[in-house]
Amino acid sequence: MMNEIIAGADIGGTFIKLGLFEKSGQVIEKWQVPTEDVSYCAVLEKTALEIKEKTKRTGVRIERLKGVGIGVPGSIDSQGMLIHAPNLGWSMLNVKQLMKEYLTVPVFIGNDANVAALGEQYFGAGEGCASMVMVTLGTGVGGGVIVNQKLVSGAFGGAGEIGHMVVHPQELVSCNCGKKGCLEQYASATGIVSMARKRLVHALAEADETKEEAVSILQQFEWNAITAKEVFDAVKAGDGLACEVADCFGETLGRALSCVAAVTDPQLFVIGGGVSAAGEILLTYIEKYYRQYAFTPSKRAEFKLATLGNDAGIFGAARLVMLDCC
Amino acid sequence: MMNEIIAGADIGGTFIKLGLFEKSGQVIEKWQVPTEDVSYCAVLEKTALEIKEKTKRTGVRIERLKGVGIGVPGSIDSQGMLIHAPNLGWSMLNVKQLMKEYLTVPVFIGNDANVAALGEQYFGAGEGCASMVMVTLGTGVGGGVIVNQKLVSGAFGGAGEIGHMVVHPQELVSCNCGKKGCLEQYASATGIVSMARKRLVHALAEADETKEEAVSILQQFEWNAITAKEVFDAVKAGDGLACEVADCFGETLGRALSCVAAVTDPQLFVIGGGVSAAGEILLTYIEKYYRQYAFTPSKRAEFKLATLGNDAGIFGAARLVMLDCC
Numbered sequence: 290m291m292n293e294i295i296a297g298a299d300i301g302g303t304f305i306k307l308g309l310f311e312k313s314g315q316v317i318e319k320w321q322v323p324t325e326d327v328s329y330c331a332v333l334e335k336t337a338l339e340i341k342e343k344t345k346r347t348g349v350r351i352e353r354l355k356g357v358g359i360g361v362p363g364s365i366d367s368q369g370m371l372i373h374a375p376n377l378g379w380s381m382l383n384v385k386q387l388m389k390e391y392l393t394v395p396v397f398i399g400n401d402a403n404v405a406a407l408g409e410q411y412f413g414a415g416e417g418c419a420s421m422v423m424v425t426l427g428t429g430v431g432g433g434v435i436v437n438q439k440l441v442s443g444a445f446g447g448a449g450e451i452g453h454m455v456v457h458p459q460e461l462v463s464c465n466c467g468k469k470g471c472l473e474q475y476a477s478a479t480g481i482v483s484m485a486r487k488r489l490v491h492a493l494a495e496a497d498e499t500k501e502e503a504v505s506i507l508q509q510f511e512w513n514a515i516t517a518k519e520v521f522d523a524v525k526a527g528d529g530l531a532c533e534v535a536d537c538f539g540e541t542l543g544r545a546l547s548c549v550a551a552v553t554d555p556q557l558f559v560i561g562g563g564v565s566a567a568g569e570i571l572l573t574y575i576e577k578y579y580r581q582y583a584f585t586p587s588k589r590a591e592f593k594l595a596t597l598g599n600d601a602g603i604f605g606a607a608r609l610v611m612l613d614c615c
Numbered sequence: 616m617m618n619e620i621i622a623g624a625d626i627g628g629t630f631i632k633l634g635l636f637e638k639s640g641q642v643i644e645k646w647q648v649p650t651e652d653v654s655y656c657a658v659l660e661k662t663a664l665e666i667k668e669k670t671k672r673t674g675v676r677i678e679r680l681k682g683v684g685i686g687v688p689g690s691i692d693s694q695g696m697l698i699h700a701p702n703l704g705w706s707m708l709n710v711k712q713l714m715k716e717y718l719t720v721p722v723f724i725g726n727d728a729n730v731a732a733l734g735e736q737y738f739g740a741g742e743g744c745a746s747m748v749m750v751t752l753g754t755g756v757g758g759g760v761i762v763n764q765k766l767v768s769g770a771f772g773g774a775g776e777i778g779h780m781v782v783h784p785q786e787l788v789s790c791n792c793g794k795k796g797c798l799e800q801y802a803s804a805t806g807i808v809s810m811a812r813k814r815l816v817h818a819l820a821e822a823d824e825t826k827e828e829a830v831s832i833l834q835q836f837e838w839n840a841i842t843a844k845e846v847f848d849a850v851k852a853g854d855g856l857a858c859e860v861a862d863c864f865g866e867t868l869g870r871a872l873s874c875v876a877a878v879t880d881p882q883l884f885v886i887g888g889g890v891s892a893a894g895e896i897l898l899t900y901i902e903k904y905y906r907q908y909a910f911t912p913s914k915r916a917e918f919k920l921a922t923l924g925n926d927a928g929i930f931g932a933a934r935l936v937m938l939d940c941c
Contacts, residue, residue, distance in 0.1 A: 364912045366912075367745075367746070367882075372912060373912075419693075419770075420693070420769065420770045422878075434878055434879065436762055436767050437765075439763075441762050441878075441879050441880075442880075443746065443876075443879060443880020443881070443912075443913070444745075444746045444880055444881060444882035444915075444916070445880055445882075445912040445913055445915050445916070446880070446912050447876060447877065447880035447909075447910055447911075447912035447913035448878065448879050448880040449877075449878070450877045450880070450910045450912075450913070451877055451878070453877055453910035454873070454874040454877045455870055455873060455874070455908045458866075458870060458908075466910060466911065468907075468908065468910075540784075544781055544784060545874075547780070547781060548780040548781070548871075548874050548878075549878050550769075550773060551758075551773065551774075551775075551776045551777055551779055551780045552748075552760055552767075552774065552775070552777070552874075552875050552878040552879060553760065553767050553769060553774050553878060553879065554767075554768075554769020554770055554771055554772070554773035554774040554776070555769070555770060556693075556770035556771075581794075582781045582784075582794065583773075584773055584776045584779035584792060584794075585773075585792065586690045586692075586698060586699075586769075586771040586772050586773035586776075587769070587771055587773035587776070589770075589771050590770070590771070
């Protein structure tokens, strides 16, 4: 059939991002709608309707739609069953089956961070690279593992959950997941800010009040105004305290990624998510420790910043369809 | 063609293990020869000759040989090039190409620990399980990662090198690889013995000499007679010091495997190698900590002891051929 098209959807708690693509992966149109009602019926129906209407409006007959890929913020098992999506309140859903009510084409589903990795691998920073691991540094730390161009989903939907590798077993503070010492506690935006605040409190308490010298650039900010961006801006300005935070971030993430390399030995690591806006300096800190901890053959892996930003999800969702249908 | 057969070879510094198999994987014959001359010419020629002669002697025409799989103790890159095999002194060899001098059938090559994992996955403890990680606890710690029935070799031949994950970054003693704090330093036979000796020295120095109570069952052995077997026998007898060693072994390996699960989320972990002769008690110590450290979905992974022993390599080598040719 000529001119087949593909749809990709990235479902989030605030927005549903969508894209229509040529079979080759070229974008026809991309857009987003507010999620509003997060019940699964409402979200899936809205997703299907949006795809149908946009297809119509772009003058493409719906019969030309070859498949729909969907990224969901939850764990998906090897059978494509959604086990749990905490932010949406969804559990044990056969999304593929449910989507059949609204669309008669094949539906492919994946974890959102995994799917974003697939997008970066094929359309973004990982173009031409068959074996890649992406790490998304946002409020949390997500990941996606690509081996031979394909996504590794895992037996229980836990593949790529790099943020929950225990990297500091002696940690006393709990991660959101209930364990202690997860990578996410040091490498997420939240983790970076928390490390900076701790050091700032300590340094201010130790500081000699008679001296006028500032402890750190960061002390000029309101407590709640310190974000990962301010921390890495301070690193760029040569601030000692901020550099200590960046070093701890780099040691923890670089070491964790060296452990990832001992498992699938990727050709490339792609660093994405909000924190990656800090730029190349981030890679400097990660690579320094990665090269120190990695086993000899894997030291050759490259590091790049993600290039697709928030669109990685819809691109990856389209790629899920391409891999199975095209 | 009817009655096609497959050969598998597991090349080691002391022995070359070999097997002839039906296309289905059923064993026709398995045998081994001493390696003697470890130069690559000698080893590859001997391997080819052994396969040819055995084929002849079992009354099968050599034309029926469909392919040869070979496991080598070294790192193999994604193009099938052998990068480095330290124990054999081989570097940068195109084994596939070299074997063509002696045999005109397709040749498949893999790292020995990776290939053994493939053998266990298809013929041994992992039968029927598409996603598995095997850990080989011997003099060192090796591993193999299987995703969707296929071996993950990695971009630079470093996949499955679980023994060189840095698990105790604060360690002061160096691993054979030059880094400090590798899993191999705590979970190999050598590592277990070294932990037991350290604790024994310490306990004997601290012991009250006026009391006749023994510090540990292990003190009855000559220094060089303590092996991982004696340590786990002492654990079974309830020896306190040996149990501490087993606990440290379990904490380190269980935590490392929880990190592996955050990457590929296997359905099953298979524990093999000489140390696994200790039996089910080994799994108790590993699983206790694995369940503590693993991210929720991956906690469901199973643990089993390897079942093929030293034959895993030739079975896996045959499987390499089956995956590509059959």
